[in-house]
């Protein structure tokens with residue numbers, strides 16, 4: 001008889017813990033930061049975290065931001081998996097997720113014409129958010 005004393009969690013439990021941690025942070029985090037965040041929540045093994053992240057991304061509950069090498073919880077629980085548009089502020093780091101059906105549709109049409117099978121579609125717009133634009137406009141006019 002082998003008696004397991006270690007608490008084993010199901011994949012679904014792990015996913016839940018990981019996505020809740022991501023939501024709790026509320027900003028994009030690297031896998032490393034996420035592992036740190038999960039340290040006291042009972043999910044510590046990096047491969048476990050990576051597997052959970054992959055499942056969450058497949059399910060559309062999280063997204064990977066390639067340009068930041070970071071993960072973020074999805075803001076749209078009902079949107080189609082694997083498609084998301086993000087606006088990333090380079091000044092304050094704010095990340096806004098939004099839907100752009102027009103952009104998605106035109107890229108899907110291109111892919112269809114090119115015979116390209118799309119697995120995921122994550123668009124990343126980089127620049128300055130409204131708040132940071134306002135701040136730099138103010139400092140420009142003040143400094144003149």
Ligand SMILES: [Zn+2]
Nearest residue numbers: 074075076084
């Ligand atoms: Zn999303």
Ligand SMILES: [Zn+2]
Nearest residue numbers: 089092129132
């Ligand atoms: Zn900003």
